[in-house]
Amino acid sequence: MADKTPVRRALISVSDKTGIVDFAKRLAGAGVDLISTGGTAKALREAGLAVSDVSDITEFPEMMDGRIKTLHPRVHGGLLALRDDEGHLKSMTDHGIDGIELLVVNLYPFEETVAKGGDFAECIENIDIGGPAMIRAAAKNHRFVGVVTDPADYETVLGEIESGGALKDETKQRLAMKAFSKTAAYDSAISRWFAGQLDETFPKDFSMAGRLDDVLRYGENPHQEAAFYKTGDKRPGVATARQVQGKDLSYNNLNDTDAAYELIGEFGAEKPAVAIIKHANPCGVAIGADMLDAYLAALRCDPVSAFGGIVALNQKLTGAVAEKIIETFTEVVIAPDADDAAIAAFAAKKNLRLLIAGGLPAPDAPGLVVKPLAGGFLVQSRDSKVVTQDELKVVTKRAPTAREFSDMLFAFKVAKHVKSNAIVYAKDGATVGIGAGQMSRLDSSRIAARKAGDAAKASGASESLAKGSVVASDAFFPFADGLLAAAEAGATAVIQPGGSMRDDDVIKAADDAGLAMVFTGARHFRH
Incomplete structure (x- = not known):
């Protein structure tokens, strides 16, 4: 059922303040009253905007180091009330609850805190409680409330409010979908971290989440759809690499390049090593006196299969090696780094993808591998066994x-x-x-x-x-x-x-x- 509830009040509470001041200025310019909390309210006031504190709305102070501020009926009632339900409207009137038609929230940086090595207490303090609660409330009531969890949506939201005073139903549904995806991914990250703290590899409820990086042209075959999601794992490889040049990576390119770089990581960076991969299997691998020697020895093993393959190097790609690589049709080259001469050599092959990973994956590092099955999935630890003499x-x-x-x-x-x-x-x-x-x-x-x-x-x-x-x-x-x-x-x-x-x-x-x-x-x- 369509609803064109005008956006009159917006509650803004963001950890990532990218673009928030300009966004709020335009909301205010469209006649939207602003409510905010803590640091966000401070930033908006410093920009000259009129802002009501959440504590003014709830008539209850923030407390317990900010743990308690938005968990209140005047906040959640304003988000959850059905505007076409007489009982809900009466409750709002009886208890002094005003509607909130737009919620703009992004969450405490839990994953970033874990990634930078925060201790247990710091990670716990960066678990957001009020934010997810508000997001879920607004998303559930998306017929009447727009919920924005991604700065990438600011412009779309502003455009609709500025042009018509309300958000389109389709926009609110899409925002709600993103909101539930966001809280699910956030909770998944927390759950996985807790499992790691407890050395519990396989908890009763296993979840994982990724963020869409790219919708691919197709999957393994043209009739299959595909996309690439990143999990936030900083293991060097295709997810962390910078693409210097070449066509967009395909599903098969990504799969094969991952296989190539995982293999080359086995050899560390001490001696030059090259792996050539085709359909996720190596067709030639070698250690050499230098990188050119290693590449030629790897190519010698199976030059026929190397055509259209993936080349992975464990040290910086140089111009001399790049010149030799382009003599054979190659789909992707991945290395920790590349010099200017190598980049210039590849520039003549505009379709060849060059990826700079910035480091090597450690062969003995722990991790999990997930394989889907009909009706479920298998999870196992990565094969991090390194055999010594x-x-x-x-x-x-x-x-x-x-x-x-x-x-x-x-x-x-x-x-x-x-x-x-x-x-x-x-x-x-x-x-x-x-x-x-x-x-x-x-x-x-x-x-x-x-x-x-x-x-x-x-x-x-x-x-x-x-x-x-x-x-x-x-x-x-x-x-x-x-x-x-x-x-x-x-x-x-x-x-x-x-x-x-x-x-x-x-x-x-x-x-x-x-x-x-x-x-x-x-x-x-x-x-």
Whole structure:
């Protein structure tokens, strides 16, 4: 039912005062009486505006360090009263309650306080109580009350009030929807913080919230709708990155770039490293003497799949590397930083997206991963396991050489980011063959070996790049066949979790083939 209730009184109480003075001036110019609280009232008075304190309306002082100020019937009655209900109108008259037709509120900066490292008491004090209560009251009664929680809506609200004295029904409904979304996200942030304080990873009621960053052209396929939401997590990556140039990022770009940057974070920033990703799987990863060396070694692994891929670097992108990258069609490049020469080189490729993340994601940092299912969702902790050499158990007669140990740890880091079943061949700090996402580990091993052969042909090598390599498996070999396929391809050492009922058979097969093999005791399934 349409309602054109004129906006006569507005209650303004904001933590973020961006644009509020100009907004209030125009409200006053349209004949709207202003009510406010604390710091907001002070700012408006300093701007020369006539403002009534909430305490003047309630005839009750602010108290308890401002915890009690708007929780009063003359505030909530003014927001909740149905203007077409005789009983409500009589209650307003009987109790001296005047209507409030516009509420402008944004909340105490709880998330910002947490992000800056506030202690427990400070975070608690930044939990807003009166603000959410008023927002929900006004949003519930949106037929008669407009509720503004986002400064981005100031201009729309002013335009309607200045032109007609009232807000349109559709505008009030949209504002109410945003208001309930805001309070839900706010409560979700508080709930998650409390759970963290109590080390309760999986509370009975789990909630998470995000803020719309961009509505994307489409999802994985053109017939699917998609959007990108940010949660406020400061983990370096696609959500924190600055896009220097290029087309808008698509759903697939964002997904693949996240996969690329999470992988490159495994190597820290000590030695130059590059990862090339296609469809969320690595097609080449390498550590090099310098960034150009690392990029060329990563590209060598699978130059065919690298076409149209994502390139992630763990150090500053330089002009020399950028010039080499643009020789192959690339969708996105992401790095902690880029120099002017690199930016200039990419400028010639206007569709290529360059993202500057400002840092690297820590591979061992805690976090949660959420996966939707029909009727629910799965939640698990991020795979933050980092395997070290001290944890490796040599299970074969021959122990690995120092080079093999180094390559095995490198390959196992990469395998952590390859879709299961995952097999990774590596040599001299570079992948030389990757088998991903197969239903059997034997098939993954064969595919990785074939890719190593293909890469050799593409680079003019006389034998498969797998010769003299090591092989990493994300989970145990259930049978010896996958391991023997790796030996046939030329691998000399194997790193795998172990734990199969047939471990003894697999170890014997490795000994018979002259392979060195270690168990990690930890697997890296990635579905």
